[in-house]
Amino acid sequence: MVSVTNLLLCFLILSACEALKILVVYPVPSKSQSLLGEGVVRPLLKAGHEVTYITAFKYKNAPANLRQIDVSDNVNSFPSDQINLQKILANEVPTMKHGMVMFVMRGLQAQTFEYEHVQKFLSDPNEQFDVILSEWMMASLLAGLGPVFNAPFVWVTPMDVHSTVISMIDAAPNPAYTTDLLSARTFPFSFLDRVAELKYRVTEFAYDYMIHEPAETELYNKLIAPLIVKRGRKPPPYSEVRYNVSLVLGNSHISLGSTYSLPQNYIPIGGYHIDEKIEPLTKELKQLLESNNNGFIYFSMGSNLKSKDWPEEIKSGLLKMFGNLKQTVLWKFEEDLPNKPKNVHILKWAPQTSILSHPNCVAFITHGGLLSTTETVYAGVPIIGIPVFGDQPLNVKMAAHRGLGLGVKLSYTLVEDLKVAIEEMISNPRYKEKAKLLSSLYHDRPMKPADELVYWVEHVVRTRGAPHLRSPALLVPLYQRLYLDLAALVVFALIATLYLFRYLRKAISSKVDNDKKRN
Ligand SMILES: *[C@@H]1O[C@H](CO)[C@@H](O)[C@H](O)[C@H]1NC(C)=O
Numbered sequence: 001m002v003s004v005t006n007l008l009l010c011f012l013i014l015s016a017c018e019a020l021k022i023l024v025v026y027p028v029p030s031k032s033q034s035l036l037g038e039g040v041v042r043p044l045l046k047a048g049h050e051v052t053y054i055t056a057f058k059y060k061n062a063p064a065n066l067r068q069i070d071v072s073d074n075v076n077s078f079p080s081d082q083i084n085l086q087k088i089l090a091n092e093v094p095t096m097k098h099g100m101v102m103f104v105m106r107g108l109q110a111q112t113f114e115y116e117h118v119q120k121f122l123s124d125p126n127e128q129f130d131v132i133l134s135e136w137m138m139a140s141l142l143a144g145l146g147p148v149f150n151a152p153f154v155w156v157t158p159m160d161v162h163s164t165v166i167s168m169i170d171a172a173p174n175p176a177y178t179t180d181l182l183s184a185r186t187f188p189f190s191f192l193d194r195v196a197e198l199k200y201r202v203t204e205f206a207y208d209y210m211i212h213e214p215a216e217t218e219l220y221n222k223l224i225a226p227l228i229v230k231r232g233r234k235p236p237p238y239s240e241v242r243y244n245v246s247l248v249l250g251n252s253h254i255s256l257g258s259t260y261s262l263p264q265n266y267i268p269i270g271g272y273h274i275d276e277k278i279e280p281l282t283k284e285l286k287q288l289l290e291s292n293n294n295g296f297i298y299f300s301m302g303s304n305l306k307s308k309d310w311p312e313e314i315k316s317g318l319l320k321m322f323g324n325l326k327q328t329v330l331w332k333f334e335e336d337l338p339n340k341p342k343n344v345h346i347l348k349w350a351p352q353t354s355i356l357s358h359p360n361c362v363a364f365i366t367h368g369g370l371l372s373t374t375e376t377v378y379a380g381v382p383i384i385g386i387p388v389f390g391d392q393p394l395n396v397k398m399a400a401h402r403g404l405g406l407g408v409k410l411s412y413t414l415v416e417d418l419k420v421a422i423e424e425m426i427s428n429p430r431y432k433e434k435a436k437l438l439s440s441l442y443h444d445r446p447m448k449p450a451d452e453l454v455y456w457v458e459h460v461v462r463t464r465g466a467p468h469l470r471s472p473a474l475l476v477p478l479y480q481r482l483y484l485d486l487a488a489l490v491v492f493a494l495i496a497t498l499y500l501f502r503y504l505r506k507a508i509s510s511k512v513d514n515d516k517k518r519n
Contacts, residue, residue, distance in 0.1 A: 019065075020049045020461055023149065025134035025142055027112040028105075029056035029075040031303035032371050033135060036158050036251065039273030040133060041066065043450040044457065052129070054118065069121060071112050078108065085301070085309040088388055089410060098182055098204055102212050105139040106219070113141075113223040122148060122227050130461045133249075136165060140242050141216050144224035147236055152246040152465035154457065159370060159391045160257040160398070161250055161266070163201065169248055170263040171473035171481055175201045178260060184394035186401040213242070243474050246465045249453060251370060255377055255441035257398045265469035267456050271374050271442065272449035279354050288345060289355070292328040295362040297422070298355050298381075300332035302369045305388060307333040317415035319344060325422065327362060330355065356381050362432070363425050365418070368396035368407075377404070380439030382431035384421045386410050403434035 022044055026037030034057035044051050045065055053059060054069045062068060112118060121127060122145075129149045134142040136155035146153035157165050162181040163173050175197040179185040183200045185193055217238040225235035236244075246265065253270035262268070281289070289296055301307060310318075315337070322329040323341025331337075332350040340346065352372070356364060356379035366372045368385035373395045376383050383405035385396030396407040406421045408414065425431050447455065460466045479485060 018048070020130040020458070021052070021128060022049050022457065023052045023054070023129045023132045023145065023151075025054045025112075025132070025145065027054065027056055027071050027074055027108055027142075028135065028137055029072065029078050031057070032369055033137070033158060035371060036135065036156070036273050039450070040156055040453065042275070043272070043454050047454045047458075052127075054112070069118060071115060071118065073115070074108055074111060077111055078104070085305055085388070085410075086311055087309075089311065089412065099207050099211070101182075102138045102207070105137050106141060106212065106215060109139050109141040110219045110223060113219075123230055125231055131246075131457055133457065136168070136248065138164070139212075139216065140168065141219055141224075143241050143245055144220050144238070146244065147233070147241055148224060148227045148231070150231075150233065152460050153244070154247045154249060154460060155245050156249045156251070158251050160252045160270075160394065161260040161262065161268070162394075164204065165248060165250070166260070166263065166266065168243065169245060169265055169474070170471040171476075172201065172205070173260065179394065180204065181391050181394060184391075184397055186397050213239075216242070246460045246467075247456060247469070249456065251374070253374075253442060253445075253449070255438045256370075256374055257395070257402075263469075263471045263473075265466065265471070267452065269449040269452050269456075271378055272453050273371060274353055274375060274378055276448060276450070278357055279351050281351065281354050281358065285347075285351075285355075286358075288328065289330070289358050289360050292326075292343070292360075294326040294328075295360040296328035296330055296358075297322075297325070297363045297365060298330045298332075298350075298352075298361055299365040300350060300352065300372070301367045301386070301388075302372060304369075305367055307331075308335050311412075314412070314414055318418070321415050321419050327426070353379065363405075363422065365422075368392040368399070370395055373399060376435070377438050377442050380432075380436045382425060382435040384408055384418065384425060386414070386418075402438065403430065404438055405431060405435075 024037065024041055024044070026033060034055065037053070037055055037057070038059055041051050041053050041059060045063055048065070050065045052067045052069065054071055056072050056074045058068060058070065058072075059066060113122070127149070129151045131152050131154060132145045132149060133154045133156055134145065136157045143153055143155075155165075155168065159165070159181055163175070163178055164180060166173050176194050177187055177189060179197065180200060183197055185197055189197065220238040220241070228235040248266045250266055250268045251270050251272070252268045254268070256270050319337065319339065319341060322331075322344045325343065327343070329344045330350070331344060331346055332348075333346045334348055337346055353375050355361065356375055361379070361381050363384060364372070364376050364381050365384045365386065366376070368383070368387040369392060373383065373385075383399055385392070385399055385405060385407045386409075387393040387396040387407065388410055396405075399405045400407045406425060408417045408421050411417070473481065
């Protein structure tokens with residue numbers, strides 16, 4: 001009996017010792033980012049770790065092992081008014097170029113360090129963490145938290161694999177067959193594609209080298225280095241901190257998109273945000289979805305784009321077109337719509353994964369956000385994508401490329417274009433078949449993605465920053481990677497040989513001349 005109690009006690013002590021102190025940072029005030037943040041926090045809490053969560057969106061029903069630091073004021077410096085369908089349609093919004101996105105994100109990260117309550121938290125020497133996780137969103141300043149707490153640092157990216165994020169942990173991938181997030185190319189590349197991608201990468205590299213990294217360095221020296229000094233350590237240079245992350249946990253999976261070859265410390269955990277306990281549908285909704293033998297189409301433009309911003313003529317055109325379909329249409333829309341046809345139903349809030357998982361779902365009309373495209377692959381439903389901004393064009397292109405669905409351009413002829421796409425999708429079974437195939441790929445993994453997340457975070461702590469996973473490429477300067485030193489040597493040798501030959505020829509011919517003269 002004693003041994004059993006002892007064992008139990010040992011176990012309790014052991015598990016208490018094993019609870020890690022983890023800092024998770026999600027400062028971007030957008031609903032979909034917060035879903036990803038919660039997707040990180042939830043499994044870590046479940047595994048019994050103590051989590052401190054710096055977030056723009058409160059985690060609801062927080063358990064005792066979660067402490068939250070609220071940075072919801074970040075919403076004030078986020079250009080959310082730019083994410084407006086009407087303005088985007090009318091071309092009133094400058095398309096978010098690489099540099100613009102980086103400028104906004106850099107500012108947002110800096111601001112997160114500036115709040116008084118965050119400064120107080122960061123300056124408190126009693127605050128210690130075993131590991132820090134933060135989302136990587138086009139700026140890397142948050143990596144400075146690693147040296148503040150003298151702890152390993154892990155990025156979690158909200159997007160599919162792309163060249164910028166790989167460049168943080170490895171040599172930049174070859175532009176001849178890999179794409180960046182915003183250039184959004186799918187393989188195979190034509191000659192012009194390859195040239196355009198190269199130009200894009202060179203521009204991006206120049207922007208990062210000349211503007212982004214220097215600006216981040218300045219912010220690091222101003223906002224973060226003093227915190228490290230306060231803790232009695234010498235701040236390492238930012239150029240080292242930026243490229244010293246232990247891992248990147250990527251919101252990607254082979255079933256969702258690109259087939260990049262990945263460095264050892266990039267771990268694809270796409271789908272980790274999906275709670276495996278799929279919420280059952282309400283009785284009413286279930287009845288509605290099962291009332292039509294032709295199935296239903298689910299339509300949602302995500303949580304950032306507001307349906308009310310659809311121009312009137314498109315709204316009424318959509319209603320009329322949907323009214324002529326044999327299927328039920330379930331439209332996630334924030335307001336009530338008058339004059340709805342009988343087969344169209346509005347939901348102000350939709351349990352998306354549960355709806356997509358219903359076997360009667362024949363198609364999903366979506367903006368192509370990565371969370372939505374992941375959930376649709378999870379459930380095996382084909383999509384019609386209407387991409388609007390950010391990574392959505394890439395996600396939709398990728399989906400179309402892989403046969404999972406069709407893309408429709410956001411334009412004033414949307415209603416007609418969408419009608420054509422819906423007809424094609426309903427009459428041609430290949431989309432559904434492909435969706436099922438990708439879904440089986442998605443589920444065919446050794447571990448659930450959320451469990452994988454926990455495993456790798458613990459691995460980083462166990463191995464003190466997982467240095468064994470790092471790519472040696474980061475330590476090799478670009479000129480060496482491109483063998484420019486060898487090229488220089490070869491050119492030098494050629495020129496030297498040429499000169500030598502010339503010299504010898506001259507010497508010989510003058511000797512011959514001399515000899516002739518003497519004779
Ligand atoms: C880099 O990370 C490792 C492990 O996380 C840490 O021990 C080291 O001090 C870091 N170096 C710098 C320059 O931040």
